[in-house]
Amino acid sequence: MTLEFRHHPAVTLAEVAEAAGVGESTVSRVLRDHGSFSKKTRDRVMEAVERLGYVPNRIAGTLASAGSRLVAFVIPSLSNIVFPDVLRGASTVLEENQHQAVFSVTDYDPEREEALVAAMLAWRPTAVMLAGFEHSERTLKMLRASGCRVVELLDLDGTALDLAVGYSNRAAGRTSAEFLLKRGYRRIGYVGHDLDRDTRAGKRFAGFSEALGAAGAPLADREIHAGGSSVESGRLGLERLLARRRDLDAVYFSNDDMALGGYFHCLAHGIAVPSQLAIFGYNGLDIGRVTPQPLSTIRTPRVATGRIAAELVVTNAPPQVVDLGFELVEGATT
Amino acid sequence: MTLEFRHHPAVTLAEVAEAAGVGESTVSRVLRDHGSFSKKTRDRVMEAVERLGYVPNRIAGTLASAGSRLVAFVIPSLSNIVFPDVLRGASTVLEENQHQAVFSVTDYDPEREEALVAAMLAWRPTAVMLAGFEHSERTLKMLRASGCRVVELLDLDGTALDLAVGYSNRAAGRTSAEFLLKRGYRRIGYVGHDLDRDTRAGKRFAGFSEALGAAGAPLADREIHAGGSSVESGRLGLERLLARRRDLDAVYFSNDDMALGGYFHCLAHGIAVPSQLAIFGYNGLDIGRVTPQPLSTIRTPRVATGRIAAELVVTNAPPQVVDLGFELVEGATT
DNA sequence: GCACTGATTGGCAGCGCTGCCATTCTCCTC
DNA sequence: GAGGAGAATGGCAGCGCTGCCAATCAGTGC
Missing domain, CATH: 3.40.50.2300 (Response regulator)
Structure with a gap:
């Protein structure tokens, strides 16, 4: 039913500019609250945005500028609660900082990991988050060449490529x-x-x-x-x-x-x-x-691992290894 | 350490074309295995791709063509095992079909959902997957205007916007x-x-x-x-x-x-x-x-919900409601 | 050897946005 | 009222790729 309405192409920035009677760059500046513009212009632009239901196109924005603000997670599994927990810790921080999480699941298979890392890098993410230090030669090579931040999670026994957050x-x-x-x-x-x-x-x-x-x-x-x-x-x-x-x-x-x-x-x-x-x-x-x-x-600090990893990425911290430790819980079964 | 190497801008398709001694469109055709080209050309291109470590830029590709092949999940929680299970079911299908899953977590808050849906739509996803039928007026409006497929999951008691997969x-x-x-x-x-x-x-x-x-x-x-x-x-x-x-x-x-x-x-x-x-x-x-x-x-068929939802999306199925039912398990606690 | 068909290939205009630069306006100062 | 410092704004060239179209090439039949 809504299918009929679907294919009117989405509203573009140029149309908003036209509607508001200003230049494209002005609309862009207003929307990103970057650079200077008068209050009156701002209102006029926002009115047009509202009226036309404009949603900025980040595909275009990313291509034109730099960072995608996409963070890629390549995780072994979603059945193992560890990884949802890590994602949970990270997602809060990422959302607060206008980043988006993309993920895919390797099922603990290094070859799948390799393929998925390649697929992820095609999105030019800000960072790639992986589990542990064991990766194929090609995976490592791609990551190194990619120019994006790499965070290796949940392990400390190995050599980090860039950032690492976890425990031994x-x-x-x-x-x-x-x-x-x-x-x-x-x-x-x-x-x-x-x-x-x-x-x-x-x-x-x-x-x-x-x-x-x-x-x-x-x-x-x-x-x-x-x-x-x-x-x-x-x-x-x-x-x-x-x-x-x-x-x-x-x-x-x-x-x-x-x-x-x-x-x-x-x-x-x-x-x-x-x-x-x-x-x-x-x-x-x-x-x-x-x-x-x-x-x-x-x-184990699973949620914190995700949170800290995300924080390092959004603050563009220098390469480092963060040891979050673990805690022995003396229950009643020993 | 690798930071020094980082900022050589990534290899582009034009550079690959240059290196292989062919035109850009030929490289594009070879890489997408679309259109025709000779075996010899193919080898030459692939060699150059390999040698330069070229990773296609899907940001650019998406902007130039159409579909982003991104599927956005806006889910209430990751602590509730239901949602990791749905993601798990979907991710297999999506990966097999060269789609990517993006997600964000609303924490059961309709206002956050609204903001996150807007953020997701900025990526012009192929589809947006949401939990249930209860969404704010603005959320519904954005989704309808977006032109992308919408799948409402895990519920059947309500009115579907486009696709719905779940049970009552x-x-x-x-x-x-x-x-x-x-x-x-x-x-x-x-x-x-x-x-x-x-x-x-x-x-x-x-x-x-x-x-x-x-x-x-x-x-x-x-x-x-x-x-x-x-x-x-x-x-x-x-x-x-x-x-x-x-x-x-x-x-x-x-x-x-x-x-x-x-x-x-x-x-x-x-x-x-x-x-x-x-x-x-x-x-x-x-x-x-x-x-x-x-x-x-x-x-409840949680994994199947994710799987079916993903299948409907990748096959671009017509609007429909899929009832997956549920099964009463007679344990020993009743 | 020539026209003709279909397979290969390259050129180039965008996709929608941002960044840079030039231009125009405002508002002061003297 | 002239001169000048900013503030406010618009124009336009790309970002890296794909889609379209025209050009070229190879193979075939006569």
Whole structure:
């Protein structure tokens, strides 16, 4: 129905100028509140804008001037709550500063990442935000050549291209291990998801087992789920792990989703937590604070990561690495 | 460090043409694989593209031709898993069809929505995707005048502007009530979050209490949390509700997050579910299937909503309303 | 060898806006 | 009233690409 009305081409700045009886540059100046013009002119222009329903064309504006004020996010997943949280932190800052967020999802695939980065760069964004430091050679080359800011998020164990905001996953894994050891657990298992693709989970695991090894209590066993992480696969993973190793006294999960699955498995099968089995997660999801026993975990600054990253970009900060740290949350499952 | 290298302006199509010894239009044709050119020319162009690291400028391309292939999402929230799920469903389809997703978050505020829609329209997107049918007069006017496709998501109770994809929230509420009634529950309470802002939750609640009323078992009591929904507020809400009404035999929650909070409260306080109190949610989150007792809920096609919406847009389908329905999941909490 | 058809190719005018520069107005100052 | 400093304004050349059209080239039939 509205289709008939659709194709009258959109109002242009020139038409507004005509309608207001002023020059194009005057309209442009008024709309951007930049340069000088009289109050009377301003009113006349705004009246015409209002009357014609003019919406500036930023495609044209960007081409003519410089910055697109577009910030591109190339993220691995939207199922993993981490990334919506980062986007959430960033979007507030970006909106306040008249920037726009564009995103695409790589599904943890470096080749897709490469293709998507290329597609994003075609929009000449102000900045590109990526997860972590592991990128293909070509991706890195494109980013370097692009001239736009690059922010690598949620990791610190690697070399930054330009800006980096996050925390050390390796240290998070180590801290988790040290905590469990200090609590006296010795027969510790691990339940995780695909570590090759999710390199940050891989780094946590490396830090974790490294610390266990250093303390003379190496990882007893582990169960890796081939796909992504989920509550369901956490439950299943723990079930399988326990079927092999009944003597475990603690299990470290690759994140809270998995850990909650494990916790529910214990609840459902009468496994006393933590006396029979301790459970430790990662992320510090809200839900983990409300379970009958609050989940022991590492709380990560996901929203802040997005916020800070966006702030660095809109203020055009010099290249730097920002360590936001993490916080160990001592729940009741350890 | 790379900052020094940054400001050599990006390679342009003209430079590629020069380097390959062909005309600009030939390069353009080769890159878009559109029109005809010889194999030899193609190779020569691609070689130059490769060598110079050329990345097409879609800002310029869009200005010169037509479609931006940008799809704008103006969503209420990223904390509510519903919206990441919708984005997830859409992003796959969009990426496969060389479209890009831009988004911004209104925080359930119609005025912010208005401002953000205006900002989005400045990019001349192919389509704008919004949540629900409730928009300000000015928002509607801008959208109608914009000439771009409009998709209203996740609701069916209202009048569509152009395309709509979702399901009836009112019917979901009604179905939930009828299910509880059929199970014999009569003293039913409600725990929810801010219904004025989240109009879809409001419609579910309306459908729910309407059905209860029609069956002669009107809602016994309700507890509304002023802010957004969360597991924590669900727990707290149930606690408060039960403090007032010890005699309830079932509680309907505005969504699964809230319901899980309520369920955890029961687990922690020895309230037998469902014999003492039945719990019913909404959304059908994965986690609800793995709790010791699977949660009774309504499963909504969130990812499919995003996917279908994107498909309609990329295929430029005629205006229509797509009802994706929902599914009642009979868990063990009722 | 010549006309004819269709495949290839290059030239160039915009797309709608911004930035620069020149011009015109205002308002003071002396 | 002349001279001068700004303020206010308009004109117009691009930004980098695509779409259109004209020009050129290659292959075919006779």
